[in-house]
Amino acid sequence: xxxxxxxxxxxxxxxxxxxxxINILKCKEEEAKREITVLNAASGIVxxxxxxxxxxxxxxxxxxxxxxxxxxxxxDMIAYL
Numbered sequence: 001x002x003x004x005x006x007x008x009x010x011x012x013x014x015x016x017x018x019x020x021x022i023n024i025l026k027c028k029e030e031e032a033k034r035e036i037t038v039l040n041a042a043s044g045i046v047x048x049x050x051x052x053x054x055x056x057x058x059x060x061x062x063x064x065x066x067x068x069x070x071x072x073x074x075x076d077m078i079a080y081l
Contacts, residue, residue, distance in 0.1 A: 001039065004032035025071035038062055041070075 009032055011017040023029040024037050041064075042057030051057040064070040 001035045002031065004035070008032035009036055022071075022074070025065060025074055027066065034065070038065070 008030070011020055011033075020029060020033055021037075024034050027034075038058055038061045039054070041061035042051070042054050045051045045057035045060050046054060051060055061070075
């Protein structure tokens with residue numbers, strides 16, 4: 001992961017942040033925002049016991065995003081609501 005500054009990571013209001021998330025999950029978002037999202041997901045994956053290290057969690061998070069599974073789960077959640 002590369003170093004990023006706060007400007008590269010900043011979002012905006014709820015609508016803009018939702019759009020950023022969708023773009024990340026569709027592999028259309030800028031590198032810094034994707035990387036911080038992957039790192040955050042990796043932390044959750046480790047905390048949930050699905051990976052033994054952040055490195056392994058990063059790999060799982062990247063695979064989930066790149067395969068489209070993460071976006072599919074978001075769509076499932078939206079349909080459920």
